[in-house]
Amino acid sequence: MMTIETLIQDVTPKVLQWRRHIHANAELSFHEHGTADYVAAELAKFGPLTLSRPTPNSVLAELEGARRGGCIALRADMDALPVEELNSEPFTSRNRGVMHACGHDAHTAMLMGAAWVLCQQQSKLVGRVRFIFQHAEEVPPGGASELIKLGVLNDVSMIFGLHVFPGLPTGKVALKEGVFCAASDNFDLILQGKGAHAAMPQESIDPVTLGAGVVQALQQIVSRRLDPNEGAVLTVASFQADGGYNVIPDTAHLRGTLRTLSQSARNSIPQLISQQLDGMTQGAGASYVLKWTPGYTTGFNHPDACRIAADNVIATLGDDALQVMLRPMFGCEDFSAYQQVVPGCFLWVGSGNSKKGANWGLHNPHFRLDEDALKIGVSLHIGFIHHLLMH
Numbered sequence: 001m002m003t004i005e006t007l008i009q010d011v012t013p014k015v016l017q018w019r020r021h022i023h024a025n026a027e028l029s030f031h032e033h034g035t036a037d038y039v040a041a042e043l044a045k046f047g048p049l050t051l052s053r054p055t056p057n058s059v060l061a062e063l064e065g066a067r068r069g070g071c072i073a074l075r076a077d078m079d080a081l082p083v084e085e086l087n088s089e090p091f092t093s094r095n096r097g098v099m100h101a102c103g104h105d106a107h108t109a110m111l112m113g114a115a116w117v118l119c120q121q122q123s124k125l126v127g128r129v130r131f132i133f134q135h136a137e138e139v140p141p142g143g144a145s146e147l148i149k150l151g152v153l154n155d156v157s158m159i160f161g162l163h164v165f166p167g168l169p170t171g172k173v174a175l176k177e178g179v180f181c182a183a184s185d186n187f188d189l190i191l192q193g194k195g196a197h198a199a200m201p202q203e204s205i206d207p208v209t210l211g212a213g214v215v216q217a218l219q220q221i222v223s224r225r226l227d228p229n230e231g232a233v234l235t236v237a238s239f240q241a242d243g244g245y246n247v248i249p250d251t252a253h254l255r256g257t258l259r260t261l262s263q264s265a266r267n268s269i270p271q272l273i274s275q276q277l278d279g280m281t282q283g284a285g286a287s288y289v290l291k292w293t294p295g296y297t298t299g300f301n302h303p304d305a306c307r308i309a310a311d312n313v314i315a316t317l318g319d320d321a322l323q324v325m326l327r328p329m330f331g332c333e334d335f336s337a338y339q340q341v342v343p344g345c346f347l348w349v350g351s352g353n354s355k356k357g358a359n360w361g362l363h364n365p366h367f368r369l370d371e372d373a374l375k376i377g378v379s380l381h382i383g384f385i386h387h388l389l390m391h
Contacts, residue, residue, distance in 0.1 A: 081363060
């Protein structure tokens with residue numbers, strides 16, 4: 001039987017091919033039917049995997065070992081973003097306005113590569129590996145919560161996930177125990193005023209000037225009403241008022257996002273926003289409607305899973321590869337839904353390389369991946385299983 005290192009070397013060209021195919025055929029969240037069909041068809045060629053489709057746009061694969069044991073889950077996401085790609089590659093997205101600008105194509109290909117290698121190692125496996133190819137990571141309520149309701153974590157004792165990260169050079173892996181990313185909630189705010197001619201503002205209840213004050217006042221909630229140790233970001237990202245040069249409109253529509261690192265901040269800030277709006281709209285003679293769209297909860301790396309992940313990184317890449325994060329990120333990740341059910345760990349895999357032009361940030365239309373990171377992701381996935389299910 002070939003060694004794992006030889007098998008990883010053999011599968012790497014396939015991983016590259018899979019990644020480029022998925023990248024060229026990018027699909028948006030909740031619409032990943034072609035991607036899921038492609039992944040399922042390729043996995044079916046591996047042999048011993050048991051395949052199922054919990055939803056039409058997701059794939060579940062399970063590998064049963066030669067002997068009974070526990071069940072470990074590995075997860076990859078498959079959806080792309082509504083971004084027009086500005087790269088010129090042979091595999092640039094063929095779907096206008098849709099791009100894998102967050103590396104989910106790489107995540108999927110890396111997990112497929114790990115599945116292929118572990119299929120060749122089935123006789124050494126004690127237990128089961130569940131490979132979760134998940135849809136809709138980018139859009140709440142997210143694919144993770146949907147798959148959990150469909151039982152994908154039944155009998156699973158631990159779960160691991162990876163995310164490429166251009167802010168780290170290829171060969172480095174970042175990890176933080178405990179809270180590693182923020183919860184996210186979005187809001188829509190309609191300010192109802194009274195329109196009038198712009199030359200007669202005294203006849204109006206101006207939602208534009210009110211909205212400008214609201215934007216400023218909301219920033220003071222985090223800076224002056226919240227304990228700095230709690231950690232939160234409140235951003236108004238859109239302000240729309242359909243007036244004209246000489247028309248004060250009736251309404252203004254503000255949209256934004258709240259990111260929090262603690263449940264107490266997540267609970268209290270919406271209440272503080274409502275209190276602020278009550279006073280400001282009443283004083284102006286206006287009214288408002290505030291709607292919250294819940295997003296993802298905070299991501300929490302379990303200490304036991306985190307220790308296994310750290311050992312895996314060091315064993316796979318060496319002592320210098322592991323970057324211990326001191327602070328959480330204010331990005332969000334629906335992998336956190338899995339971590340609410342079973343212990344898990346999420347790692348950031350370096351994919352940055354300025355010499356290859358792979359130095360653009362996530363969600364950028366110029367985002368590029370140092371494809372040398374693909375082999376590292378495959379190796380890390382296999383390392384989790386080697387540590388836990390191979391003896």
